[in-house]
Amino acid sequence: MNLTTFDTASSSVSRMEAIISRCNAVEPKIGAFLARDEKDALSQAKASDERRAAGRALGPLDGVILGVKDVIAVKGQRLSCASKILENYVSPYDAHVVEKLKAAGAILWGRLNMDEFAMGSSCENSAFQKTHNPWALDRIPGGSSGGSAAAVASGECDAALGSDTGGSIRQPAACCGIVGLKPTYGLVSRYGLAAFASSLDQIGPMGRSVADCAAILQTIAGHDERDSTSLKVDVPDYMAALAEPEKPVTIGLPKEYFGEGIDPEIRAKVEAAAKFYEGRGCKLKEVSLPHSSCAIPVYYIIAPAEASSNLARYDGVRYTRRSAAATNTDEVFSLSRGEGFGAEVKRRILLGSYALSSGYYDAYYVRAQKVRSLIRSDFMKAFEEVDVLLTPTTPQPPFRFGEKTDDPLAMYLEDIFTISVNLAGLPGMSLPCGFTAAGLPVGMQLIGKPLGEAQMLQTAQVFEKAHEYASMRPAL
Amino acid sequence: MQRIIMPYEVIIGLEVHVQLKTKAKAFCPAPYVYGEEPNTLCDPVVLALPGTLPVINKKAIDLMIKMGLMFGCDIAAECKWDRKNYWYPDSPKNYQISQYDQPLCKGGAVEIELPGASRSVMGEHKKMELTRIHLEEDPAKLNHNGNFSYIDDNRTGASLAEIVTEPVFRSGDEAAAFLNALRMALSQQGISDCDMEKGQMRCDANVSVRKLGETTLNTRTESKNLNSASAVKACIEWESKRQIALYEAGRGAEIVQETRRWDAEQGYGYTMRSKEDSQDYRYFPDPDLMPVRVDQAWKDEIRATIGELPFDRQRRYMEALGLPYTAASALIGDPELCAYFEQAARLCGKPQEVANYVVNDLLRELAAAGEEGQGPLPLAQCRLTPTRLAQLVKLTAEGVITKQVAHEVFVESFKTGGDPLAIVDQKGLRAQNDTGELEKLARAALAADPAAVAKVKGGNDKAINALKGPIMKATRGKADPKAIDELLRRLIAEI
Numbered sequence: 001m002n003l004t005t006f007d008t009a010s011s012s013v014s015r016m017e018a019i020i021s022r023c024n025a026v027e028p029k030i031g032a033f034l035a036r037d038e039k040d041a042l043s044q045a046k047a048s049d050e051r052r053a054a055g056r057a058l059g060p061l062d063g064v065i066l067g068v069k070d071v072i073a074v075k076g077q078r079l080s081c082a083s084k085i086l087e088n089y090v091s092p093y094d095a096h097v098v099e100k101l102k103a104a105g106a107i108l109w110g111r112l113n114m115d116e117f118a119m120g121s122s123c124e125n126s127a128f129q130k131t132h133n134p135w136a137l138d139r140i141p142g143g144s145s146g147g148s149a150a151a152v153a154s155g156e157c158d159a160a161l162g163s164d165t166g167g168s169i170r171q172p173a174a175c176c177g178i179v180g181l182k183p184t185y186g187l188v189s190r191y192g193l194a195a196f197a198s199s200l201d202q203i204g205p206m207g208r209s210v211a212d213c214a215a216i217l218q219t220i221a222g223h224d225e226r227d228s229t230s231l232k233v234d235v236p237d238y239m240a241a242l243a244e245p246e247k248p249v250t251i252g253l254p255k256e257y258f259g260e261g262i263d264p265e266i267r268a269k270v271e272a273a274a275k276f277y278e279g280r281g282c283k284l285k286e287v288s289l290p291h292s293s294c295a296i297p298v299y300y301i302i303a304p305a306e307a308s309s310n311l312a313r314y315d316g317v318r319y320t321r322r323s324a325a326a327t328n329t330d331e332v333f334s335l336s337r338g339e340g341f342g343a344e345v346k347r348r349i350l351l352g353s354y355a356l357s358s359g360y361y362d363a364y365y366v367r368a369q370k371v372r373s374l375i376r377s378d379f380m381k382a383f384e385e386v387d388v389l390l391t392p393t394t395p396q397p398p399f400r401f402g403e404k405t406d407d408p409l410a411m412y413l414e415d416i417f418t419i420s421v422n423l424a425g426l427p428g429m430s431l432p433c434g435f436t437a438a439g440l441p442v443g444m445q446l447i448g449k450p451l452g453e454a455q456m457l458q459t460a461q462v463f464e465k466a467h468e469y470a471s472m473r474p475a476l
Numbered sequence: 477m478q479r480i481i482m483p484y485e486v487i488i489g490l491e492v493h494v495q496l497k498t499k500a501k502a503f504c505p506a507p508y509v510y511g512e513e514p515n516t517l518c519d520p521v522v523l524a525l526p527g528t529l530p531v532i533n534k535k536a537i538d539l540m541i542k543m544g545l546m547f548g549c550d551i552a553a554e555c556k557w558d559r560k561n562y563w564y565p566d567s568p569k570n571y572q573i574s575q576y577d578q579p580l581c582k583g584g585a586v587e588i589e590l591p592g593a594s595r596s597v598m599g600e601h602k603k604m605e606l607t608r609i610h611l612e613e614d615p616a617k618l619n620h621n622g623n624f625s626y627i628d629d630n631r632t633g634a635s636l637a638e639i640v641t642e643p644v645f646r647s648g649d650e651a652a653a654f655l656n657a658l659r660m661a662l663s664q665q666g667i668s669d670c671d672m673e674k675g676q677m678r679c680d681a682n683v684s685v686r687k688l689g690e691t692t693l694n695t696r697t698e699s700k701n702l703n704s705a706s707a708v709k710a711c712i713e714w715e716s717k718r719q720i721a722l723y724e725a726g727r728g729a730e731i732v733q734e735t736r737r738w739d740a741e742q743g744y745g746y747t748m749r750s751k752e753d754s755q756d757y758r759y760f761p762d763p764d765l766m767p768v769r770v771d772q773a774w775k776d777e778i779r780a781t782i783g784e785l786p787f788d789r790q791r792r793y794m795e796a797l798g799l800p801y802t803a804a805s806a807l808i809g810d811p812e813l814c815a816y817f818e819q820a821a822r823l824c825g826k827p828q829e830v831a832n833y834v835v836n837d838l839l840r841e842l843a844a845a846g847e848e849g850q851g852p853l854p855l856a857q858c859r860l861t862p863t864r865l866a867q868l869v870k871l872t873a874e875g876v877i878t879k880q881v882a883h884e885v886f887v888e889s890f891k892t893g894g895d896p897l898a899i900v901d902q903k904g905l906r907a908q909n910d911t912g913e914l915e916k917l918a919r920a921a922l923a924a925d926p927a928a929v930a931k932v933k934g935g936n937d938k939a940i941n942a943l944k945g946p947i948m949k950a951t952r953g954k955a956d957p958k959a960i961d962e963l964l965r966r967l968i969a970e971i
Contacts, residue, residue: 079526081526091527191529195764227531229763229765312563313524313568318524318627329565
């Protein structure tokens with residue numbers, strides 16, 4: 001039984017050709033891709049057809065066309081992180097997830113736009129181009145995995161890979177009306193994911209349905225000895241879990257997530273979803289995550305601190321773009337980085353360097369780590385009483401370009417509901433739960449227990465099956 | 477009037493970097509070996525390509541634990557990693573994975589031996605206290621050439637132990653002795669080859685001076701990258717003299733905390749950079765690595781692999797086996813040779829005689845047998861086995877052959893690997909014990925040299941040697957010199 005929306009019956013080449021013409025038609029309006037190698041994609045599709053013809057199909061993802069966020073390494077393809085500093089860099093190796101997907105027969109299609117080094121919530125921080133929300137072309141697609149979300153929503157690929165450090169899969173998924181899942185920290189290897197904040201980053205699937213995401217997660221999850229933070233656990237059979245009969249669960253509604261600052265239409269949609277679950281026999285329970293208000297300050301200490309060190313390798317010395325004006329070693333560093341990084345990346349590097357400086361380290365970084373563990377214990381306490389948590393994904397519907405560019409703090413608040421999940425290392429996903437009166441997609445977030453992806457997916461699927469959001473497409 | 481007593485003492489602490497003998501680098505599978513073509517020992521992790529992650533090489537921790545246990549350090553229950561952030565092209569990541577506040581090994585001490593009054597006299601032994609030993613990544617090698625610097629990333633990421641001592645050294649001799657002791661212990665235990673010429677062992681010396689009797693420490697300087705034990709000694713002596721001269725001239729304020737370089741060829745030091753522009757390394761725990769737990773079972777497993785330490789062996793050889801200092805010292809530098817010696821000594825029960833053969837005859841023959849430019853013949857290729865040597869020593873001890881003949885048999889057996897007794901019989905080398913035959917030769921010698929006889933009778937004892945010569949010659953060394961001596965004296969007395 002094929003639970004996914006993936007068409008594995010048609011020829012891969014003909015489907016790839018259709019996707020290529022779709023991209024040619026809509027990309028001028030969307031701008032999701034930084035690069036597309038049609039020849040390479042068609043030869044992957046041809047190989048898929050040959051396997052199928054020989055009865056050697058590699059599984060449910062054989063021939064599925066997946067877009068890849070430009071932060072994940074694919075051998076022989078550029079890996080720019082949407083940054084000028086890596087503009088001409090080509091990865092000589094495959095990320096762990098890419099190896100897995102290639103082995104599963106997936107067709108890896110293009111490089112998807114993002115906020116530079118995954119820092120941002122609108123894709124406006126890409127050094128190269130804007131990506132437009134397929135539901136409202138004058139609005140942002142969310143970020144940082146905005147290219148991935150927009151490409152999936154506009155039918156330019158079957159599904160895509162994103163990465164999520166503070167909401168970068170879930171927030172754009174909500175903005176573009178698709179499903180996006182951030183796995184438990186350590187479930188998916190980070191090997192080959194250009195690091196933003198090592199202790200928060202996770203690669204995850206973005207797709208048009210819950211099952212699509214589950215099928216991709218099935219393939220990319222699992223231990224990898226090249227990532228020391230990768231968990232040594234058996235990966236559950238997510239697809240089997242989705243095929244199980246519906247089971248009512250206890251759903252927690254964290255009261256801190258329904259307070260001030262949330263758009264009333266979004267609140268109404270998520271509350272309606274809660275009601276829906278109640279109607280299906282689930283128990284609703286209000287819970288408290290008292291340290292929620294600390295999440296943004298804690299995140300903006302820890303993530304920039306790690307980033308300031310992780311991004312130090314982009315220095316103009318070995319493989320990154322070197323400033324033509326540099327005349328000595330110090331200038332190779334300072335001019336290359338000065339020219340190569342955008343404003344938001346520089347802002348975060350400065351924040352992080354400051355937080356780690358001697359004399360400030362204990363007051364900022366050490367303290368933030370302590371509060372981080374309090375945030376996690378809030379969740380663990382809530383999970384003693386409930387199975388999953390239900391919250392809005394974003395406080396506001398997707399905004400217009402430029403609306404928050406000059407106000408970084410307002411931009412940071414975009415991730416207020418998603419950031420805690422990264423800090424706590426939990427699985428979280430966003431799925432569509434309706435549209436605003438203006439026709440903008442609204443997403444709701446489900447948060448699972450550590451390694452509770454299967455139950456989270458099951459819960460999501462109950463809602464999805466009863467609504468038609470998964471099949472709705474923007475008119476382009 | 478020249479000052480005779482120097483009223484200053486020198487206070488020295490050392491930081492020694494030692495490359496661990498791991499096949500792979502510290503945090504990735506790329507190999508490290510010295511002397512390869514530049515930039516051939518690199519993989520994506522070494523070059524810090526986007527998306528790469530470090531993974532600890534467990535073998536490096538094994539060697540760190542071994543070193544810590546050898547020197548009596550406390551081994552941390554958890555081995556944690558920190559990033560040391562700095563801007564320099566010798567690190568592709570612009571940070572070094574190191575251990576900041578929780579080193580794997582704390583405390584401990586290294587035993588050293590100071591030079592004795594002469595080569596045959598053992599100098600003082602001391603235990604030099606360690607502060608800590610931690611594991612980190614070796615940086616790239618930069619070759620500066622005019623306006624350009626060339627990066628060789630072969631060394632980048634190699635596993636490196638940093639050994640930090642307490643400020644317990646009081647002379648360049650002590651510091652040099654420390655490096656020698658460290659090298660001997662670490663190379664024998666397979667922890668590092670410690671070849672300073674290959675950069676496998678590098679030393680920085682922190683030096684300050686103070687008037688004798690003072691208890692506070694004065695400003696210290698750090699001299700970097702001293703590449704031999706003699707450079708360490710020379711640098712410390714030069715630097716302490718420089719500081720004393722400044723204090724004596726009332727210019728003590730000119731001694732500032734700084735990093736200095738040592739020009740080993742010209743024999744002087746100079747300022748590299750002052751600590752005023754010292755960097756803030758922004759240390760923080762590396763989020764890419766998990767702490768490694770070190771439990772008792774792991775430590776026990778490693779402890780079982782530690783062989784006898786060189787100076788423990790030296791004490792045993794001298795105290796339990798009665799070897800002279802020179803022989804014991806000649807042996808302890810080479811564990812293979814020690815094993816050879818101990819096997820032969822065990823088989824014949826004559827350690828002193830065996831040691832004598834090993835440090836004199838065997839080393840000489842090995843050196844002579846070595847191929848041109850290749851050093852001595854490796855012991856593993858030596859045909860004279862410990863068993864053969866033991867047989868030879870036994871033949872001498874039992875009087876079957878004389879010592880003179882034994883050396884001839886040694887050389888023969890070294891060449892052929894043959895059984896010493898068979899060689900003796902084949903060549904007719906058994907000791908000449910026929911007293912009638914000896915007496916005949918002795919009488920002939922006396923008759924042939926009446927002048928010598930007269931001298932001996934006149935009290936010139938040494939003249940007897942002139943009489944022994946012809947007898948030794950006639951017996952071709954097979955007669956016991958002691959027996960000849962006794963015989964001649966008896967016969968002269970009878971005259």
